[in-house]
Amino acid sequence: MTLTCFVPLFFLSLIAGCAARPLYPLPSKLSNKNRQPIQTLRPYNIAHRGSNGEIPEETAAAYMRAIEEGTDFIETDILSSKDGVLICFHDVTLDETTDVTKHKEFANRKRTYEVQGVNTTGFFTVDFTLEELKKLRVKQRYIFRDQQYNGKFPIITFEEFISIALDAPRVVGIYPEIKNPVFINQRVKWPDGKRFEDKFVETLKKYGYRGSYMSKDWLKQPVFIQSFAPTSLVYVSNLTDSPKILLIDDVTIPTQDTNQSYWEITSDDYLDFIKEYVVGIGPWKDTVVPVKDNYLQTPTDLVARAHAHNLQVHPYTYRDENLFLHFNFHQDPYQEYDFWLNKIGVDGLFTDFTGSLHNFQQWTSPLSQNNSSDEGRASKLLDKIALLISSYKNG
């Protein structure tokens, strides 16, 4: 008897349970209007592949850690899976930063392809579907960094990356790269004749990224689109007015799509041309200030000329480990930040160590709205004094 009553009741409660509204809405469902806006008063802290000094690169955990540590932008490299899903991953091959070699079921996927003129052998992302990629686990690229998270985190998609930014407790920008577009477009075909760049912009638009640099729309959802391939940047210019950055590789590497040399793409004429499409450049830092025997040489005039063309400069990449620090900095990563921000005067830094850069900036150039203590104290003091002397008012 009780059972006959129990079963419908049970069913009823299930339905009620599934339809109930959660008491605590998920972060991305909250109104975003009162989030702390992005800072634009001092050079940008760009979390290069997330806080990968601490956590394996391009994972959700690395990005969330970077947001926690105060980054302005989380940066990522967009490649594609075999089935055309845009993923966050730096290398075209999976060997260096995943456990792919431990997966016996993928053992026969090893290939050799030409990538930017170099024959490369390995397990390529473009030969794995998203479902297969999700079986892999990411590991720390550098042996001298913390290994404790190896094998814990999966590869994430572009959309998952975007939701991390949108879910942040304050406004955090995204800085995705159209990575190896020549190679991707050779290996992956999308329906309706769409290209890699089309899918890239589609994804941004789907999540509401729009507006030119410093526009109201942009400040709500800041973004920089970066690429080493000028034709990709020109192409997406027709699709979105989001600000773009031209990345510039070492002096020996020509552009993958137009085969132009470093010297050509950093000439005044070229900067005149490219400034129609980009708001800045992202050069390899050792070309901005050349290095010999691990000592800095005289800086080039690239920053001055870029600034003269109204182009920002966001060099890459800054790392705390002394093997990456030139002797002028005495193994002190903060000296390197000081040199680049205060002597060379760039507009943003790609760093593997979000926390260190944030510390440096907070300690030496705190944001005035954050440092409410000084101004607040001063005005409180003035109020007290005004009160004190009001009793001595004439009359």
Added chain:
Amino acid sequence: MTLTYFVPFLFMSLIAGCAARPFYPLPSKISNENRQPIQTSRPYNIAHRGSNGEIPEETAAAYMRAIEEGADFIETDILSSKDGVLICFHDVTLDETTDVTKHKEFANRKRTYEVQGVNTTGFFTVDFTLEELKQLRVNQRYIFRDQQYNGKFPIITFEEFISIALDAPRVVGIYPEIKNPVFINQRVKWPDGKRFEDKFVETLNKYGYRGSYMSKDWLKQPVFIQSFAPTSLAYISNLTDSPKIFLIDDVTIPTQDTNQSYWEITSDDYLDFIKQYVVGIGPWKDTVVPVKDNYLQTPTDLVARAHAHDLQVHPYTYRDENLFLHFNFHQDPYQEYDYWLNKIGVDGLFTDFTGSLHNFQDWTSPLTGKNSSDKSSASKMLDKIALLISSYKIG
């Protein structure tokens, strides 16, 4: 004719030249009364072997660089030459940090002695006269540090070290160690039955180092005498009231003179005993907070107990290179400073990177009065106040 007059004239001018007073007196001859005093409001920045992250250890250049970078104390290890001259040098052997192996004339000086229970082979300082030591040149100990000063600087004496401190443009303390006294007293004999410790204190007395911690005399010429050997510290207590620091080695190393274990000399009973002779302890940092697999474990209670016995704590040694940084600090040396100064709460740090520690302290806990921006905003405030009250002027 002219020549007869010229020669005496030449002689006269030579004598006058030798007896003339220099227009610009040497720094140590200037009155020291107006020098910026030593800071005592925040933990001490102790330049361990000078700024040896940048310049080979224990050289004049390394010490002068440390003073330039803001050290509160310059630290050194005192050993002896064959002829009993006290020198600044860390190792009992010359092999690691000098070019002694390049000097063919000393090739036959290699010896094997027992040092603190370990058979050690090499070229010992106690087998070279000062004149011979002065022919050597110092090298950077670590291969991953700047090598450009190798072979440029000589070993300096204790007296030369002291004059570097006294000649500094502000008050800089010295922090000399009575190093390997058991070994030195075995190998070197001084006249009149004097011991190593006697000559050590004699040198300090000669240059006017006196007075207990924080006394007027001490503030003019700050000094800490450090040693791993408690009997040496007890012995010199009868010779000087300058403050002393008891150094504590790793948990496996017994004291060289009394053969006591780490656990014994860090016990409450021992701290009760030693506090009559010393004002603080200098422990190896990885015993204060143990380490496993390059991660910090739970801190011990050593700092709390030391402080309870009114003893300062000056741990050693802090280095910027990531190979020396535990993973909790994410390869950021400033995180390590933050942890030790703000979480553990020690009273001084022995660091190879004076500049980095100085930056950290200056940026996060600036000395009041030194921060000129504070002064200027304060005077602006006063101006505003004057304006406020001017309207209430009587009459």
